[in-house]
Amino acid sequence: MYLDFRKQVETLLNETISHLGIETIDLDLEPSKHADLASKVAFRIASREKKDPKELAGAIVKAANVKKFPLIGKMSAMGPYININTSRNYIEETISRIRSEGTSFGGGFCEGQILLEHTSANPNGPLHVGHIRNSVIGDTLVRILRKAGYNVETHYYVNDMGRQIAIVSWALSHFEFDTSKKSDHSIADVYIEANAKLGEEPEKVMEIDKLMQLVEKGDEATIKSFSEAVLLALDGIKETLSRMNIRHDSFPYESTFVRSGAVTRIIEEIKATGRTKVDNGALVLDLEDYGFDKELVVQRSDGTSLYITRDLAYHEWKGERADRVINILGADHKLISGQLKATLDLLGKPEPEVVIFEFVSLPEGSMSTRRGKFISADELLDQVEEQAFVEVDMRRPEMPEDFKQKVAHMVGIGAVRYDVIRVSPEKSTVFNWKEALDFEKQGAPFIQYSHARACSILNKAQEEGIYNETFDMEPSLLVEDTEVELIKKMAAFDSIIEECARELKPHTLAIYARELAEAFNQFYRFVPVINIDDDKLKATRLGLVDCARIVLAISLDTLGIDAPKSM
RNA sequence: GAGACCAUAGCUCAGCUGGAUAGAGCAUCAGUUUGCGGAACUGAGGGUCGGAGGUUCGAAUCCUCUUGGUCUCACCA
Structure with a gap:
């Protein structure tokens, strides 16, 4: 979804710049904390034409015909920077796309044959x-x-x-x-x-x-x-x-x-x-x-x-x-x-x-199969799953043995995969048992937990007959800060995939999944969902929980980590 | 000895082709609604971006030198 927004911004800026009679140039777009997308194009033009970047930024913003582009909201100049925000339509369109596309949301924009060894x-x-x-x-x-x-x-x-x-x-x-x-x-x-x-x-x-x-x-x-x-x-x-x-x-x-x-x-x-x-x-x-x-x-x-x-x-x-x-x-x-x-x-x-x-x-030096100096993957996975079982047993003592084992497996493998993928490949690391068995709070279990939580909420709502996938949502009701933040986070999924695929840097996705889980937890903490009287609002927020569930599941699946319905 | 890669908060790491007050998580400390899963949420402290020069309007980011670490320099794979 964010990719569509970005494309509209590119078209808008290119049109505007050429309309001002300036030769097209690298738009220098980047996500920013000041806006959904920022352009430093004024710097580029300024250095070429010996002009004041602030004035240029102002002129571009003034000349831009924002209304033509439904996904673009406010556009403003802040000094030499051009800040572009998404529109309300972008928010609502994101929700309806997730609902209609389901697990195929956020992908499918590239084509071609790849052989990966x-x-x-x-x-x-x-x-x-x-x-x-x-x-x-x-x-x-x-x-x-x-x-x-x-x-x-x-x-x-x-x-x-x-x-x-x-x-x-x-x-x-x-x-x-x-x-x-x-x-x-x-x-x-x-x-x-x-x-x-x-x-x-x-x-x-x-x-x-x-x-x-x-x-x-x-x-x-x-x-x-x-x-x-x-x-x-x-x-x-x-x-x-x-x-x-x-x-x-x-x-x-x-x-x-x-x-x-x-x-x-x-x-x-x-x-x-x-x-x-x-x-x-x-x-x-x-x-x-x-x-x-x-x-x-x-x-x-x-x-x-x-x-x-x-x-x-x-x-x-x-x-x-x-x-x-x-x-x-x-x-x-x-x-x-x-x-x-x-x-x-x-x-x-x-x-x-x-x-x-x-x-x-290893702390004592490099690994070698020939010399028998190595820790096998099997050994690591055994230990991690064992430790995960202890954690599950502690939190869900009433559940049957096979549930605990299944969850321990999902959580253990997830923790190992997440721990490997979150670090960029060019860093060398030293294996450490204590760290390997320490379930970092914001690692894979955190993301898996958010998913399980969403599932459980929806489950409860369905049992009570207050929600199912076909319920009508009213996206215009989603206006709380935490709701908008969550939706924007979900909308960004495609751009994360695009970047990872282009640069072959998977660790960005690991960070994204964690942030998405965080956004969901914040939303659910601040906004009442089940305990409200307004049926329309209740169904709409449950629909948002469902969307979060879907995008969390896609993210985890793309990381090769199982998404438990309960844990 | 030569080459490549890495060095950012106490720890583990982000930081895209140089650009808006250097960001997370863990750990530490202080908190949280009798409200929906507390494996949760909020806040605080904590940094001469290994060191020294240079290029630039602007450098964690580019160049040179330097220190430390990893890997390589086989008629191994």
Whole structure:
């Protein structure tokens, strides 16, 4: 809704400025605390034409034909700033749209095909608390982009032929596999054991190299043993992801690009650029003019492919199938993804948009699956749900066990997801048990609570027969400050989605959802809803509660957090 | 050693392409209608925006230097 208002303001200002005989220029619009939208365009014109910005702002406001635009209310100049407010019509239109559009409110303004890859952790163990930052950022972006209107396909790119997997496969034939545990955890056990062994007896590394060559050549037995190892880990990983409301549409395997011949083809293309040479038997590519000092190794001296080469083939494939290709990657991939983009550019192929997130480390240092130094996602989720159960039990002791468990799950997962997504990806963090288990009052539970509260109010009203979705509302009766604030907040939802989708910054939505919940709580605190005599006003306010319920539910859903009807 | 990213209130963080008195939450302190879910609401205190220069009418935001942290610099992924 806010996007429509903004568009009208843009049209109005452009018309007005050109009417004044001034060349069009960046309108420099921004939301402001002084108005629903503010323009700094007077500064821009002033510096170009050596005029007084205050006078210009005044002149523009005076010349503007506001009446033509139904969503625009008051427009005024405050010094050099032009402040624009929404109209009463905007408020009432917002209400009627939420009621008619329901859960599709606030989205659907973009179109196109997107391929988004996230998580893609090596199948050599369970997801740990660092990996889930990738998963949560990725999945939230997927939900945001879908809400915006894109058709999004999600990928988990599976490394099924790298060195790590060769080690896992080797480990499975040398060490005991514990079938009593979740399979991804048992894979980690043998992987850690194998790495320790290889450290003690370096001559065994040759056996790993041998396995890699066999796989690359297409040796059936080796391929089968690799893929068994991968599936064991992947099954466990999928289970963890699904616990966090995350699922991928497809799991492309690295090996398919080797077997299809795509890797060989792309190596030929790279050679054809004339920028490669053979160094100690390995094929290397010069990317110095892209700012990379060191040459990029594209093929090993024994002829086997490398991660980067397979990834190039994968990206070529992705680029042919989508308008936007997005990857969520950890900070350790900064350099390699830069090299990947440079190489794709060199080959004239579309480059992916890369979202990099910084690492989550432990107080004692960085995490490592290989060394067994990590906190698994499963462990975190178990602990958090357990703590959430304690909280529910404390507040709703009379409720049955399965209710408490269900709520504890929703609240626990919500808390973890919210905690990850509220921080912008470029901040590195240190994992801390005490903080992880502390249910921040204004985090996910706060938003979920607001939703449950709205549901419960409506439920009560329906039982008493004083409200249902078809009741007539009279939006003109909604004039209290807290009511208007709540409505404006709901109206802004589309602009938040638009911004998150454009800049790939999901944390803004987390903040928004919290503010929306806050606006609802304030409204409900200050304005009587059920306990009033005026039936029309009562139905109207209940209708507003219903709208808030809808937008809270959409917001939570877009964050991948369950919206409980009661908690 | 080189490069990239980060540094804002006691703690965790917002702050969009430089622009109107630097914002939230947590924590602390003080309060709240016999009124609808108190996992709620109101208010207060708390900041040399790591440091030093510079560009600009204007800098938390841009440039340079500097300090501290994270990540990277493999024929690993």
